[in-house]
Amino acid sequence: MIVVTGASGQLGRFVVNGLLQKVPAAELAVVVRSPEKVADFAALGVQVRQGDYDQPETLVAAFKGADKLLLISANEIGRRFAQHSAAIAAAKQAGVGQLVYTSLLHADTSPLPLCAEHAQTETLIRASGIPFVILRNGWxxxxxxxxxxxxxxxxxxxxxxxxxxxxxxxxADYAAAAVAVLTQENHSGKVYELAGDESYSLAEFAAEIALHSGKNIVYQNLPEADFKAALVGAGMPEWLATLLSESDVGASKGGLFDDGHQLSQLIGRPTTSWKEQVNNAVNA
Known part of the structure; x- marks a missing residue:
């Protein structure tokens, strides 16, 4: 039995759809706060279990019978370590065979403030005694x-x-990596640094938009506070504006770069071209 948390989110949905191509629906279970959000999976024969990181008593039953459990990191920054702690304790109590966790690229050395809760979670997973795989997802x-x-x-x-x-x-590339680990053996105890095959600066990103649109698009580098203020002014929630502005500063220090190609090796194909995604967005 493979159990996937956070299955109603973007990454979780990609993972479950990928798993359905590899294993029978009856061998899959998803854990979500709101079961109605995954009614489509239930219709396909996937077990839907209600579970909430903030209600630890719901998690043990939700994780029961899991040979492999994919713990997709929570998205409430500042509260995630407590939520992950509850999930790891429940996984141990439920007798989960292997815990697969979606962490952050170079979580142990990253300049991104986001890394702190991921690094704490990784430490707790190692101390739990549960066999594990760490997927350190890039941007x-x-x-x-x-x-x-x-x-x-x-x-x-x-x-x-x-x-x-x-x-x-x-x-979808990161989801494919999770699917590979969940459906293959010989990954236990491994830590994967997952990132795209190609890299770019935001100036190059702007130039790519210009290329496909025929418009003059430039990159304007701003101080962190100014960038955050611009995002908030555009209607973005303050927590998300903080996350993006802090992460951009982390990128300026190398925090979003990796050239190890572990992601494409794990999924058995090149990662999706960022240029192709830009082209698709321009012409949408």
Whole structure:
């Protein structure tokens, strides 16, 4: 039995759909706070179990029978370590055979503030005694592609990444890595640094938008506070604006770069081209 947490989210949905190509639906279970959000999976024969990181008493039953459990990291920054702690304790109590965790690229050395809760979680997983695999996911290309329409309107890509290089990959690529680990053996105890095959600076990203749109698009580097203020001014929630501005500064220090190609090796194909994703967004 393979159990997937966070299955109603973007990454989780990609993972479950990928697993359905590899294993019978009856051998899959998903753990979500709101079962109605995954009614489509239930209709396919996937077990749907209600579970909430903030209600630890729900998790032991939700994880029962899991030969492999994919713990997709929670998204409430500042509360994630407590939530992950509850999930790891429940996994141990439920007798989970292997715990697969989605962490952050170079979580032990990253300059991104995001890394702290991931590094704490990794330490706790190692101390739990549960066999584990750590998937240290890099940046989603979608994080930047989401701003293509704004760049076309404003004539610029704004950020705080300086000349830092970003080795992003598509969300679907990271999901494919999780599927590979969950359906194969010989991964136990391994830590994978997962990132795209290609890297780019935000100036190159802006130039790619210009190339496909025929418009003059430049990269405008801003101080972190100014970039955050611009994001909030555009209607973004403050927590997300903080995350993106801090992460851009981390990118300027090399925090989103990796050239080890472990992701493409794990999924058995090249990672999705960021240029292709930009082209698709421009022409959407």
């Amino acid at each position: 989603y290309t979608e994080n930047y592609v989401a701003g293509v329409s704004s760049a076309l309107q404003l004539g610029a890509v704004y950020g705080s990444a300086g000349e830092g290089r970003i080795s992003s990959a598509a969300c």
